Amino acid sequence: MEKIVSPKNDRIKNWSKLKTKKYRDKMNLYILENWHLIKEAINYDQAVETLLFTENQYKLHHNEIQNIESYEVIIISEEIALKLGSTKTPQGAFAIVKLPHTNSIIDNEIINGKWLLLDNVQDPGNIGTMIRTADAADMNGVVFGDGTSDIFNSKVLRSMQGSNFHIKIIKYDLNSWVDTCNNLSIPVYGSELNPQAVDYNSIKSSDCFSLIMGNEGNGMQKSLLAKTTNNLYIPIKGNAESLNVAVAAGILMFSLCK
Amino acid sequence: MEKIVSPKNDRIKNWSKLKTKKYRDKMNLYILENWHLIKEAINYDQAVETLLFTENQYKLHHNEIQNIESYEVIIISEEIALKLGSTKTPQGAFAIVKLPHTNSIIDNEIINGKWLLLDNVQDPGNIGTMIRTADAADMNGVVFGDGTSDIFNSKVLRSMQGSNFHIKIIKYDLNSWVDTCNNLSIPVYGSELNPQAVDYNSIKSSDCFSLIMGNEGNGMQKSLLAKTTNNLYIPIKGNAESLNVAVAAGILMFSLCK
Numbered sequence: 001m002e003k004i005v006s007p008k009n010d011r012i013k014n015w016s017k018l019k020t021k022k023y024r025d026k027m028n029l030y031i032l033e034n035w036h037l038i039k040e041a042i043n044y045d046q047a048v049e050t051l052l053f054t055e056n057q058y059k060l061h062h063n064e065i066q067n068i069e070s071y072e073v074i075i076i077s078e079e080i081a082l083k084l085g086s087t088k089t090p091q092g093a094f095a096i097v098k099l100p101h102t103n104s105i106i107d108n109e110i111i112n113g114k115w116l117l118l119d120n121v122q123d124p125g126n127i128g129t130m131i132r133t134a135d136a137a138d139m140n141g142v143v144f145g146d147g148t149s150d151i152f153n154s155k156v157l158r159s160m161q162g163s164n165f166h167i168k169i170i171k172y173d174l175n176s177w178v179d180t181c182n183n184l185s186i187p188v189y190g191s192e193l194n195p196q197a198v199d200y201n202s203i204k205s206s207d208c209f210s211l212i213m214g215n216e217g218n219g220m221q222k223s224l225l226a227k228t229t230n231n232l233y234i235p236i237k238g239n240a241e242s243l244n245v246a247v248a249a250g251i252l253m254f255s256l257c258k
Numbered sequence: 259m260e261k262i263v264s265p266k267n268d269r270i271k272n273w274s275k276l277k278t279k280k281y282r283d284k285m286n287l288y289i290l291e292n293w294h295l296i297k298e299a300i301n302y303d304q305a306v307e308t309l310l311f312t313e314n315q316y317k318l319h320h321n322e323i324q325n326i327e328s329y330e331v332i333i334i335s336e337e338i339a340l341k342l343g344s345t346k347t348p349q350g351a352f353a354i355v356k357l358p359h360t361n362s363i364i365d366n367e368i369i370n371g372k373w374l375l376l377d378n379v380q381d382p383g384n385i386g387t388m389i390r391t392a393d394a395a396d397m398n399g400v401v402f403g404d405g406t407s408d409i410f411n412s413k414v415l416r417s418m419q420g421s422n423f424h425i426k427i428i429k430y431d432l433n434s435w436v437d438t439c440n441n442l443s444i445p446v447y448g449s450e451l452n453p454q455a456v457d458y459n460s461i462k463s464s465d466c467f468s469l470i471m472g473n474e475g476n477g478m479q480k481s482l483l484a485k486t487t488n489n490l491y492i493p494i495k496g497n498a499e500s501l502n503v504a505v506a507a508g509i510l511m512f513s514l515c516k
Contacts, residue, residue: 125383129502129504129505132498132501132502132505133498133501133502133505134496135496135497135498136492136494136495136496136498136500136501137495137496138495138496139496159502161498161499161500163496163497163498166496166497166498167496167497201516234394234512236394237394237395237396237515238392238393238394238395238396238397238421238424238425239393239421239424239425240390240391240393240394240419240421240424241419242394242419243390243391243394243508244387244390244391244417244504244508246387246502246504246505247387247391247504247505247508248508250501250502250505250506250508250509251508251509251512254492254509257495258459
């Protein structure tokens with residue numbers, strides 16, 4: 001088994017660049033951190049190419065990997081773990097994984113389900129949490145519109161807790177998606193407070209809808225707002241001006257998927 | 259108006275120490291960042307002692323402050339803003355505020371309302387988001403049990419978005435609180451999945467309950483679990499193992515406060 005101790009090793013230097021989207025796209029790879037998530041990636045047949053463990057993490061987990069010989073396994077120093085990790089105290093387990101193939105053709109069968117649409121959502125923690133919640137609420141998947149942060153950002157990966165392996169994640173133009181919903185008479189719910197908005201409690205749960213969450217500061221883009229079936233609001237009774245976007249998405253998804 | 263340009267100024271050095279709980283307790287002060295939150299603190303009659311602005315922030319906001327002469331106002335350099343701020347790009351507006359007086363005697367009238375109890379919750383973002391949500395759901399307040407992160411942590415302050423000025427925040431022993439609820443026949447809801455737990459949808463909303471959220475990894479402490487009226491669960495239908503604690507709290511509070 002190979003062992004690398006120097007953070008200046010060329011492969012390590014390249015892998016540490018996977019922290020940027022530019023380099024992930026160029027290499028068609030991403031870096032996954034923490035044993036819990038790596039195990040989920042393996043269980044859900046993701047294209048794991050290389051596993052990197054500190055001595056300690058290897059001892060703890062190598063027995064849990066079936067067909068370990070099918071992966072390249074490298075033992076790394078603590079210093080390298082610090083270089084590859086995204087936190088001050090990395091666990092010491094990493095996987096280098098091929099970016100999943102993204103569907104660019106969406107057929108009516110796919111769209112015919114429960115979908116969360118992210119319109120220019122910025123905070124990686126919010127995005128990851130919404131994907132985790134969409135999984136728990138039994139949504140079919142999440143559609144990333146233009147401007148929404150990259151799913152392979154370390155903080156998004158951490159907040160998703162592996163839910164990206166359970167449900168579909170699609171990058172797609174949200175205007176086209178919503179146009180198709182409208183053609184198929186699938187309800188599209190916006191989440192902006194406007195005079196026409198209706199209390200989310202008045203909408204019955206169903207097996208087929210798209211719910212749009214907008215940017216944390218600016219809400220949804222106008223062209224999408226104009227195309228929604230309904231805009232839903234969550235009645236705020238106290239003095240808070242608004243809800244955190246991930247909390248609002250959770251309340252709406254669990255109500256619509258009841 | 260005083261102007262301080264050197265980050266080595268003694269008062270600046272002392273205020274920058276307010277980032278630690280130890281020093282906040284020692285000085286009986288905390289530091290509040292960002293104009294939006296400072297304005298809320300002023301509007302809700304918090305004990306603001308000193309206002310610190312960069313030139314630019316002062317120009318933007320000084321007209322919005324009524325009775326500005328009742329505060330000590332200091333113009334600071336960008337360098338000082340970086341030293342006092344908790345982010346890489348601080349806005350440049352700060353307030354030094356006296357810690358609010360915390361109630362150590364809880365009477366039955368106070369407890370007779372809708373309360374969120376935090377049992378050893380760790381993540382500052384989660385805590386702040388739950389307080390913001392409790393405000394929006396019209397809860398009476400939030401009780402911090404032992405072990406829960408400090409409310410005056412910069413990330414908690416940021417995530418609360420000023421909701422701490424709108425609802426009551428109390429530090430109290432949760433076991434005593436729950437004992438009092440039980441004596442007064444006020445329902446106490448736990449949020450741990452155990453065989454006796456009931457679907458949250460089966461519980462009617464009411465004007466009087468305490469809801470306990472536990473630690474992100476380990477859940478609620480056993481002694482509290484044993485004293486709850488009901489433990490509530492949110493049915494998870496997908497493959498996610500659990501929900502983020504702030505999302506779960508949001509779903510439960512908005513259901514119980516309907």
